[in-house]
Amino acid sequence: MEFNILGSFEIxxxxxxxxxxxxxxxxxxSILLLHPNQIVQTAALIDELWGDEPVRSAMTTMQTYIxxxxxxxxxxxxxxGNTLVTKPSGYIVVTPEETIDLFRFExxxxxxxxxxxxxxxxxxxxxxxxxxxxxxxxxxxxxxTGRLLDxxxxxxxxxxxxxxxxxxxxxxxCGRHRELISELKALVISHAYHxxxxxxxxxxxxRSGRQCEALDLYQGVRRLFVKDLxxxxxxxxxxxxxxxxxxxxxxxxxxxxxxxxxxxxxPPAQLPPDIADFTARSEEVSVAEAALNEETADGRPSIxxxxxxxxxxxxxxxLRTAHRLRSRYPDGQLYANLHSSSGGGASIETVLHGFLxxxxxxxxxxxxxxxxxxxxxxxxxxxxxxxxxxxDAASAEQVTALLPGGRHSGVLVTGRTLLAGLxxxxxxKVTVMRVEDSLELLARIVGRTRVERExxxxxxxxxSCDNLPLAVRAAGARLTIIPALSLxxxxxxxxxxxxxxxxxxxxxxxxxxxxxxxxxxxxEIDRAAAWWLSLFAGDSFTPKGASALLGRDLASTRTLxxxxxxxxxxxxxxxxxxxxxxYCLFQLPRALLCTHAMGAIVEGLRA
Numbered sequence: 389m390e391f392n393i394l395g396s397f398e399i400x401x402x403x404x405x406x407x408x409x410x411x412x413x414x415x416x417x418s419i420l421l422l423h424p425n426q427i428v429q430t431a432a433l434i435d436e437l438w439g440d441e442p443v444r445s446a447m448t449t450m451q452t453y454i455x456x457x458x459x460x461x462x463x464x465x466x467x468x469g470n471t472l473v474t475k476p477s478g479y480i481v482v483t484p485e486e487t488i489d490l491f492r493f494e495x496x497x498x499x500x501x502x503x504x505x506x507x508x509x510x511x512x513x514x515x516x517x518x519x520x521x522x523x524x525x526x527x528x529x530x531x532x533t534g535r536l537l538d539x540x541x542x543x544x545x546x547x548x549x550x551x552x553x554x555x556x557x558x559x560x561x562c563g564r565h566r567e568l569i570s571e572l573k574a575l576v577i578s579h580a581y582h583x584x585x586x587x588x589x590x591x592x593x594x595r596s597g598r599q600c601e602a603l604d605l606y607q608g609v610r611r612l613f614v615k616d617l618x619x620x621x622x623x624x625x626x627x628x629x630x631x632x633x634x635x636x637x638x639x640x641x642x643x644x645x646x647x648x649x650x651x652x653x654x655p656p657a658q659l660p661p662d663i664a665d666f667t668a669r670s671e672e673v674s675v676a677e678a679a680l681n682e683e684t685a686d687g688r689p690s691i692x693x694x695x696x697x698x699x700x701x702x703x704x705x706x707l708r709t710a711h712r713l714r715s716r717y718p719d720g721q722l723y724a725n726l727h728s729s730s731g732g733g734a735s736i737e738t739v740l741h742g743f744l745x746x747x748x749x750x751x752x753x754x755x756x757x758x759x760x761x762x763x764x765x766x767x768x769x770x771x772x773x774x775x776x777x778x779x780d781a782a783s784a785e786q787v788t789a790l791l792p793g794g795r796h797s798g799v800l801v802t803g804r805t806l807l808a809g810l811x812x813x814x815x816x817k818v819t820v821m822r823v824e825d826s827l828e829l830l831a832r833i834v835g836r837t838r839v840e841r842e843x844x845x846x847x848x849x850x851x852s853c854d855n856l857p858l859a860v861r862a863a864g865a866r867l868t869i870i871p872a873l874s875l876x877x878x879x880x881x882x883x884x885x886x887x888x889x890x891x892x893x894x895x896x897x898x899x900x901x902x903x904x905x906x907x908x909x910x911x912e913i914d915r916a917a918a919w920w921l922s923l924f925a926g927d928s929f930t931p932k933g934a935s936a937l938l939g940r941d942l943a944s945t946r947t948l949x950x951x952x953x954x955x956x957x958x959x960x961x962x963x964x965x966x967x968x969x970x971y972c973l974f975q976l977p978r979a980l981l982c983t984h985a986m987g988a989i990v991e992g993l994r995a
Contacts, residue, residue, distance in 0.1 A: 389464065389471075391421050391488045394544070395524025397531050401464045408460060411532045412437055416453050418531050420472075420481040421488055422540055429478040431872035436534040440841065440874060454479055490544070493522045497551040504554055505657045509561035516555035523548055536871055539835040546664070549579075556588050563641050565592040580612065583625055590625075594632050594639060602632050619670075623677035624712055638718070655720030656746035659777065662711040663704045665832040667857070668825035672816050676709040679814035680716075680798040688812060689776075689797040691787075695806055696818035697956030697974075698902040699858030702802040703779055705818055710777050710800055717775040717798065722746060724790065728782030728803070736789050740765055743790070747774075758789065766793030773797060784809035805954065826850035826860050833864030838875070845875035852882040853892070854975045859899060862892040886986060888979040903980045906955040914948055918957065919988060921973060922981035928961055928972045957981070 389406075392398040397414055399407040408414055419436055420428050434446045443449065454472065461471040473480045485491035496519035503512035527544040528537060552575075559568055572589035579585055586609050593602035606629045610621055620626070631639050676692040684690055692709070694702040714721060724739045740761040744754050747768055755761055769792035781787050781803045787810055791799060801807070806815065821829070827846055831839040839846045853859035863882075867873060882888050889900040910918060917938050921929075924937055935945040949971060952958035957977040963969050973981075 389461075389483070389487060391483070392524070393418060393421060394489045394493060394522050394527055394548075396529045399460075406460060406464060408457065410456075413453055413457060414531045415534065415537065416450075417457055417481075418528055418537060420479060422490070424481050424483050424485055424488060424491075427475050427478045427480055429872075431478075431870075432536065433478070435871045436536045439534065489522045490527075493519045493551075494547070496522075497547065497554075500551070500558070501554055504558050504561075507654045509558040513555055513558035513562060516551055516558060519551055520548070520555060535835045535837045538837060549582075553584050553588075556585075560588060560591060560595075561641075565595040565641075568592045569596065581617065583609075583622055586621075587625055587628055590628055590632065591639065595641060599632060599635075603629065606632075622712065623674065623681050624716065627681055627716065655718065656722055657720060658723040658746065659710050659714070659721045660707060660723060662707055665829060665861070666704055666708050667829040667832060668821055669701060669705050669708070669818070672705050672818055673709050673712070675814065675816050676705070676800065677713060680709070680713060680800075683795045684812065686812070687795050689792055689795060689799050691791075691799045691801065691810070691813040693801040693803060693807060693810065693813050693815050694818050695803055695815055697804065697820075697856075698906070699856040699899065699976075700818050700820060701857040702818050704857060705816070706777055706779065706800045706802050710775055713775065713798070717773045719769075719772040719774045720747070721775045721777070723777045723779070725779040726781050726786055728780050728786065736786060737761060739790060743776075744768070747772075762789045766791070768793075769797060770794040771796070776800070778802070780804075781807060783807060804956070820855040821857060821860075823847060823850060823855060826853070826855045826857075829857060829860050830864050833861065834867045838867075842875035845879045848879045849875060849882060852879065852888065852975055856976070858902075859892055859976060862899060866891065885979040885982045889976065889983070892976075899976060900980065903957075903977050906957065906977075907980060907984070909955065910951070914951065915984070916988075917948055918952065918981050919985035921958075922978045923985050925973060928970045930964075930968050930970045932968070934971075 390398075390400040392400065397407050397418065398405050399417075408417070415436060416433055419433055430447070430450060433450055434442050437450075438446055454474065458472045471482055473482055486495075496515050500512045500515035500519060503509075503515060527541050527548075531537065533541060556568060556572065556575075559565075569589065569592050572585055572592060575585045576582070576589055586605065590602040590605055593599070593605065606621070606625070609625070613619055613621055628639075630636075672694070676694070679692045680690045682690060694705050696702045710721060722743050724742070726739070737758045740758065741754055743765055744761065745751070747765075749764065749768060755764060771794055772792065774792050774797040776790065776792055776797065777800045778787055778790055779802050781801050782805075784807045787799070787801055787807060801810075801813075807813075827839060827843075827850060830846055830850060849863055850860055853863055863878070867875070867878060878891075881891050889903070892899050907915070917940065920938055921934060925934065929937075931942060931946050931949060934949065935942045938945060938948075940948070949958055953960060953971075955977075956974065958971050958973055961970050961972055
């Protein structure tokens with residue numbers, strides 16, 4: 389049997405469509421097919437069909453639906469008898485992934501993306517066209533969807549759109565700009581706010597000798613964005629307009645970075661994937677883009693540093709900026725996670741070795757000394773347009789050793805604190821999100837319907853997460869894994885400060901580890917003081933109030949608060965009418981401190 393969900397729902401057996409017509413049977417089977425050869429929890433299926441108000445007979449009714457679906461399969465293949473398998477906690481559809489059009493699409497799309505990254509646009513275009521041909525309309529076009537399926541439909545549409553963007557990019561690299569113009573004109577009408585399609589159409593028009601049309605298109609886009617959205621086009625689109633005005637040779641087919649040195653056959657493309665659910669932060673990204681678009685006067689690369697507390701989204705901002713500006717750096721993109729906050733990263737010598745190999749330097753030509761490697765890296769990149777992303781840096785010395793040479797390159801750096809000594813940089817402070825943006829992020833993860841249904845509980849959840857994107861993603865992951873878990877119940881679980889970090893921790897979101905690293909930097913005396921603040925300080929407190937609570941003099945209390953602010957445990961709130969500063973503890977560090985405090989109290993009682 390073959391299962392088709394990218395369009396109308398079909399089960400093909402011997403050329404016949406044997407899909408059930410009953411709406412709920414189609415919904416149940418749709419959820420199962422999204423997770424072939426994996427157990428789908430009965431609770432998830434019930435949640436899809438009835439939401440938060442399941443009928444009293446939900447379990448019995450679900451068993452009936454499974455029985456009817458099994459009859460359909462058994463009628464076609466009576467000898468198999470194990471296509472739909474019952475497990476103690478749920479059900480499994482047993483079928484090779486290649487029998488489901490979704491998984492064939494994803495495999496082909498990944499082949500196409502990899503080929504494009506490897507510099508083979510012809511092969512990439514062929515694979516991506518084959519992938520897109522599997523779509524016969526919107527996913528689950530004739531299936532009634534609940535909140536789980538709704539979330540998957542949104543995800544699949546984003547994947548289809550991304551594959552389409554890549555296929556257009558591959559065709560442009562193959563010189564099919566004239567053939568693309570009509571298709572791109574249709575795409576900018578159907579996706580009026582999607583800048584990539586405008587960018588591709590402008591480039592296709594320019595390469596087809598229609599420079600005036602390309603410039604007219606930009607002005608139309610600008611008017612549309614200003615009128616409807618109140619924003620200017622992105623820095624990348626504005627730069628493309630300038631390049632078209634100047635007839636910049638780098639826009640010509642296959643010229644690359646003409647005049648800026650020889651490129652390797654396969655420029656490095658080391659950027660991690662962009663963040664799919666990236667939310668808000670448009671101002672931070674715009675500032676970074678503008679800074680990188682301005683080449684320096686002193687011959688150094690342009691540098692942007694994202695600064696902020698753990699989990700606030702510095703890396704997400706850096707990666708979004710890097711992906712938006714990739715086309716400006718045809719000599720490639722280099723990435724290194726320095727892991728400075730945890731101390732587990734590779735040495736600068738190792739990072740430089742990897743960078744040099746990526747730009748085409750053979751092992752035998754890479755010197756042993758760090759200074760010589762850094763000098764060779766600068767020399768080899770002096771005329772390149774290269775983008776370097778340095779994640780989790782701790783010092784200016786680290787960053788300086790990894791800077792490319794010349795003013796045509798750009799560098800994006802993330803760090804928890806200002807990097808003293810790193811001059812000539814644009815510093816972008818990334819702070820916690822607004823509640824509205826946190827709710828939007830949660831909605832993108834767990835589904836908008838689910839958040840709107842329990843909006844008050846959703847607000848309390850994101851506040852318990854300090855409005856930190858990493859914590860909100862961790863909460864969203866937990867809610868997605870347990871779809872039957874209501875937001876109200878999850879909020880009650882997070883209300884227990886000693887359990888909060890455990891509820892938000894997983895292999896992907898190591899929040900406790902992030903805060904433990906900072907906690908270990910405190911002296912034993914300061915740790916004890918922080919415990920008392922976590923247990924007895926109110927929603928806000930002044931240095932005088934903290935001094936009285938801790939039994940410490942005011943000067944040492946101010947020093948402690950300054951250290952806790954630098955570790956992102958405590959947040960300054962401003963000053964009152966008398967000019968007295970006041971502070972509050974972030975919710976997540978407070979949960980960590982409460983856990984340590986209670987542990988110390990229990991240990992003391994045992995002693």
